[in-house]
Amino acid sequence: MRGRARVEQTTESTSTPPRSGTPGPAGWTVLCAALDRAGSRAELIDVLNPARFVADETATRWAVVSAEHLAAVAGRSGIAATQRHVDETVAAELDRHCRRLGIRPAVPLAQFVVAWGALGGGLALLHAADPATDVSGAAAGVIGALLPADAA
Template identity: 55%
Template sequence: MERTTRAQQQRRTRERLLAAGRAVFLRRGYLAATVEEVAAEAGYTRGALYKHFGGKEGLWLAIVEDRAESRLRALHDVLDRAADREDLLAALTPVDPPDEDAARWSAAAAEVLAATAGRPGAAAAVADAQRRHDERLAALLERHCARLRLRPAMPLPQVVVALGALGVGLALRRAVDPAADVAAATAGVLAAVFPAEGVRR
């Protein structure tokens, strides 16, 4: 039987803690979740969580970066197949209706922003993670806008920030008001940001 190396064990522990963190944050929200609860769900002690992530905030940031990486890869694949403006808009339009996890995740993210806003060190870590994601997304959109000869109505870094804030806000609105026409609001904003008259011939 092949023996598990220390590096493999550490990677497995990290992955199990990430999965447990995602489950607990979705179920309980960020503020109500505890290090002890996450560790127990993963089958470890709280010491393992502190060793790998430094605490609840570090775990959250690791989950966010893992989630962002996965979503960027998926968007990259979809945009590679985009043939025109309509395909790009469709790729950027959230699934409607959004799944329940998306609404819960947005609520947890809002809790994180509220909890870290008054703490410069924690706020800087959250902002840095978001900035890295935004820069990669803006670069991805820039490449495909150039390929599809699209001229956005505003600089792409600003587009990414605006769409990110819109996505969180609309997900929260939909969570408290299921009748809200989130799809129409998103479509209207995207159409304005990537206008048809902005297509270069």
């Protein structure tokens, strides 16, 4: 067994908050390394589960700030283009790992990445309002449905 493919918490900080649903530079490196370690569908789902991110108090504050930031800059073409580029990059990386693991996503990966970002951001905000929210269970169920075992 290749071990649990967990995303490790990072203490690196940046001068600006990460965009909603997308990793910052340090987060991207951590995500890629965790995806590389995923040896099964279950481990891939674990890597993509935002529960550890949401459990971090600083990350939860960034999620709230990020939501406020997105509302303030909504409609600016540069922001949208940057977000699309990041989403395309994440989708390409996920495609590589889904192929490696023999997983056929239930939706196109471009749609999966948008939904994954919205799911993580939404659950982070819900957890900020209600810390008893079962982020891990909700996320694992949705991610598992989008990356079905029977389609592999």
